């Protein structure tokens with residue numbers, strides 16, 4: 135198989151890596167690529183580049199591009215069990231599932247994520263309180279490990295490899311095939327209720343009231359507000375429904391070029407936030423919207439990440455345990471508002487049960503995510519947000535992270551030693567590595 139030189143970046147566009155890339159189309163070619171790449175000194179899988187940090191790149195190393203592993207192999211119309219290759223995207227899976235009266239059990243905030251990338255980050259959707267992460271709906275996975283062997287892992291076969299691979303950021307090997315249980319549900323739309331939220335106390339009241347009842351819940355926060363209005367925003371609940379709506383699919387407007395730096399500043403974001411807040415009338419509203427608009431609102435605008443300019447942007451996402459939820463989130467929002475960091479994509483929502491993956495992110499609590507333009511002062515803010523998260527007993531999401539310290543990581547992920555034991559067994563010489571695994575010293579004790 136031919137290799138080519140390639141420059142890869144993440145969705146945050148704040149860094150890149152020069153890599154040698156292989157693009158296998160079938161399992162034998164993938165196994166060959168892993169053997170060749172490992173002999174060359176290390177590699178990491180790259181799905182569709184929808185992470186925000188450095189976990190799918192290894193500067194100077196080898197990228198195993200999975201997008202062409204894109205077949206849906208088997209489907210059981212009775213149970214919904216579906217066997218598919220790791221390069222299939224959620225968008226493709228959704229189309230396949232809805233035509234047969236099913237839905238993907240979990241879908242992240244963009245449908246352009248691959249199933250392999252979804253498993254490697256054990257992704258969550260707006261139904262986490264009730265349905266958990268993607269990993270909770272997987273029967274087994276086939277993984278090509280460092281020696282080129284393909285190993286099947288599940289709760290009963292190689293269970294430690296399974297727990298290390300679900301949420302394991304590609305460090306155990308390349309996921310080739312996934313057996314996933316779809317959810318039987320005829321739905322193409324979401325019946326949603328939106329509430330205007332006055333402040334953070336009001337947010338927490340609404341989340342407590344709806345998190346165990348509504349199928350989908352999510353909130354948007356105006357991250358520029360301080361004082362009495364800190365935490366104001368919109369809270370949304372939703373139920374899947376069948377409707378005759380013909381909603382917009384992908385292929386809407388495109389951001390045609392990378393915007394000049396500082397287009398997104400305190401002033402422009404504050405105008406956007408005011409309009410976004412007022413779009414929901416004061417008494418709230420109730421309507422039916424198409425599935426994609428509800429779950430993947432930004433997918434309608436191609437290359438929206440160019441809005442942040444050439445320097446790109448960071449994303450910060452953490453979860454704060456319920457017992458410290460309101461105080462932790464207040465402290466984080468105060469820090470962001472104080473420096474006037476222009477985040478127009480600030481999301482607040484609740485999580486249910488913890489995932490079984492050793493490095494799975496969600497745990498019962500409240501998750502806050504923020505987009506922050508990558509400027510010299512932003513890294514300092516990210517470090518302060520990390521300290522506040524640690525103080526609150528919380529955890530930062532690896533799929534979004536680019537700045538966390540190795541000490542912080544080890545503190546937040548208590549099953550790290552078990553993860554390391556699996557790496558020691560399946561990849562003793564550390565052939566699978568990423569810039570993130572080096573930064574966080576995942577293979578060595580910090």
Ligand SMILES: Cc1cc2nc3c(=O)[nH]c(=O)nc-3n(C[C@H](O)[C@H](O)[C@H](O)COP(=O)(O)OP(=O)(O)OC[C@H]3O[C@@H](n4cnc5c(N)ncnc54)[C@H](O)[C@@H]3O)c2cc1C
Nearest residue numbers: 181182183184185242243248250251254257258303304309
């Ligand atoms: C707009 C937007 C919204 C998002 N919303 C959510 C959300 O709601 N919930 C959520 O959980 N996440 C969310 N994410 C994050 C996204 O789901 C994860 O970053 C996901 O891992 C990206 O998958 P990808 O296919 O693009 O893989 P990449 O970004 O290319 O890679 C991500 C990781 O997966 C590994 N990987 C990819 N394919 C394989 C494979 N076949 N085998 C082994 N490892 C592999 C890579 O090595 C890397 O560690 C969002 C991202 C964006 C851009």
